[in-house]
Amino acid sequence: MHRFFVEPCQVGEKEIRIQGSDVNHIKNVLRMKPKEEILISSGESTEYTCYIEKIQEEEIVAHIMYAQKAGYELSSKLYLFQGLPKSDKMELIIQKAVELGVCEIIPVASKRAVVKLDKKKEEKKLARWQAISESAAKQSKRMYVPKIQGVKTFAQAAEYAKTLDVVLLPYELAKGMEQTKEIVGNIQKGQSVGIFIGPEGGFEEAEVELAVQKADARVITLGKRILRTETAGLAVLSVLMFALEE
Numbered sequence: 001m002h003r004f005f006v007e008p009c010q011v012g013e014k015e016i017r018i019q020g021s022d023v024n025h026i027k028n029v030l031r032m033k034p035k036e037e038i039l040i041s042s043g044e045s046t047e048y049t050c051y052i053e054k055i056q057e058e059e060i061v062a063h064i065m066y067a068q069k070a071g072y073e074l075s076s077k078l079y080l081f082q083g084l085p086k087s088d089k090m091e092l093i094i095q096k097a098v099e100l101g102v103c104e105i106i107p108v109a110s111k112r113a114v115v116k117l118d119k120k121k122e123e124k125k126l127a128r129w130q131a132i133s134e135s136a137a138k139q140s141k142r143m144y145v146p147k148i149q150g151v152k153t154f155a156q157a158a159e160y161a162k163t164l165d166v167v168l169l170p171y172e173l174a175k176g177m178e179q180t181k182e183i184v185g186n187i188q189k190g191q192s193v194g195i196f197i198g199p200e201g202g203f204e205e206a207e208v209e210l211a212v213q214k215a216d217a218r219v220i221t222l223g224k225r226i227l228r229t230e231t232a233g234l235a236v237l238s239v240l241m242f243a244l245e246e
Helices: 021-029 089-099 119-139 154-161 177-185 205-215 229-244
Strands: 003-005 015-018 037-041 046-055 060-069 078-083 104-109 166-170 193-197 218-220
Touching: 003 021, 003 119, 015 021, 015 046, 021 046, 021 060, 037 060, 078 089, 078 154, 078 229, 089 104, 089 119, 089 229, 104 119, 104 154, 154 193, 154 205, 166 205, 166 229, 177 218, 177 229, 193 229
Parallel strands: 003 037, 078 104, 078 193, 166 193, 166 218
Antiparallel strands: 015 060, 037 046, 046 060
16 A cells, blocks of 8 residues: 655544645556555554545645554654765665664764765755655655764764764774674663664764764774675664664
């Protein structure tokens, strides 16, 4: 069954009004007809099972059949601070991170990041990245669309992360797998967790020190093998999803 997202203000007592790009998608791509059933989430914990009542020019009116509390989301909020990678790797990272339960992705322009985005390029990238997040959220039955933040410097990212309960920073020079297992094992369900992942060139030592000082980051190892930037974050998210799933 297809899933769509709306704002809470679009949800009425007995009907939901779908607007924006999803109208064209329902009408002209999926070619759905009245009486066909769909799932709708308004970004809260309630999932609505509906059938299409009216297909209009600028909105779809869906009749609410029933609502239920859906336990698809982790109780912990996971934040991925991703060093800007080359090529289109960010698209893959966003898609898979959303599937693995991330609540927000923060692109980080760290010192060794090769990619440099001016304001115009950033706006286009963010629109594309947010669309990928929405598509992945629909596919994986997320209750909301994870937000892709604007690009931050490393210092801005560290400042943003300091309010989180736990901040993890995998670092290729870190040692002590037992300590890493202990740190991850002590994360409690419901705690907010930030994960800092470097670009292809990794982090500079000064960046690691800044994250430790400003955000109380815990420097961890992911093992003896060096993981690509598009692999490292997904590896950490997979471990956290398994550990924190209700």
